[in-house]
Amino acid sequence: MGRLGVRDYEQILDLAVAILENTDPEAIWSLITKHLCEVFDCTGVTFSGLYIAERVLRTEAWAPESHGPIALDLTDRYPNPDQHPLTLHVASGGTSPVILSRISERWRHSPWYDSARETGGGEQLGLPTPGDPLALRSLILGREQEFTDRDLALAARIQPLILTVDSQAREFRRLGAAAPLSVSTRHDLTPRELTVLGLLSEGLTSQGIAHRLLISPHTVNRHLEKVYRKLGTNNRVSTVLLAKQHGLVP
Template sequence: MAQLRVRDYEHMLDLVMAVLGNPDPESTWPLITEHVREVFDCTGVTFSGLYTAERILRTEVWAPESHGPIALELTERYRTPVQHPLALHMASGGTNPVILSRISERWRHSPWYDAARETGGGEQLGLPAPGDPRALRSLILGREGEFTEHDLALATRIQPLLLTADSQARELHRLRAAAPPPAPVAHDLTPRELTVLGLLAEGLTTQGIARRLLISPHTVNRHLEKVYRKLGTNNRVSTVLLAKQSGLAP
């Protein structure tokens, strides 16, 4: 297997820090898909599950956000993809990341390849995400250029981090469901500061918030400093926890 580079380990550390700093289980996979898209320079990334009892595909998360409509349309078109190469790989017990063109000789002549090309990602790398007994879940990375041995090696090293993050998110979700309802908190946040706080609670990074609001990362940090001061917090985790508990963020 190809050797990883220093930058690859930096990417993995960035992912770990982002996940550890994210107290919201609902935003774990959106955060992961966006991070993975940037690391692998993908056209798009989707997180989907083939629910075995109903034999129905559900696309739950995608990046970039603009791919949402076409991702959902393609999901509706191929709601029972039981013959998809990645579905067959996972159904037979495969849990390792795979490049689809390497496990299926007919990949480039399949309807799924044609569908993938509609999103600009005809070449695909599948990263199984076991953990839910109801479904065969996976991240699918798509781009025009071919995936390499190096990409496969990096996906293999990142996969355990993603599964740990998923396990943590499910445990946080369980604990939150058992917690008492939040009490409201008084605040004097401006509308802009509330917007930044909401995006922070979604799991966006400083750069992600800046891109969403079309402002500079420096401006985002200034808003965050004011949010921290007004709420009496001093970091991302405590701020989002307080916002969730007090109803300032959904």
């Protein structure tokens, strides 16, 4: 595994700060793909999920240019989408970032490589983002020059941050379906605080919320302290009752 330099850790910190400053959960993947495109000097980065049962590839975010969500039917274009090297890696339980040419001897002689070269990104690095039980989801970084051990090490350092963000974004969407964000903004609650509040209303302990969001119980308690202060409460029961009265949680 390659060694990282000071600049590499600065770039990781830059991404963390950008994520913390973001207030729109729906824009988080566009932010991440754009940042990774710059960090790894890529010609393109996508965040996609392969739905094997439907034989559909859904791409949610793109960089450097956003094309919006796209669902691609793979039935005609790729006879065996489940045989893509990254798909095989994730389907077999692989969660670590991988360089596709290293896990597949025939990568550069595959239809996927030819398709990637059309956009200038034949060399690819896959960064799995598990979490959706219906899809094999990954960030795919593409460029002309080969990826190195240093790139792999940097991706491995960035991955925990991305997985935490993904977990929180999915919970926010699930909870937000019953409690519109426009309601919470009147109480000055951030999306992260609203997510913690929603899980609290479902009866989860600090440990349970931490496990669900891939953060520490200490971080959960800090979020709860801010929620109490903003809602003018001092315990979990009164906080959940007030939140329900104001439509902040289901």
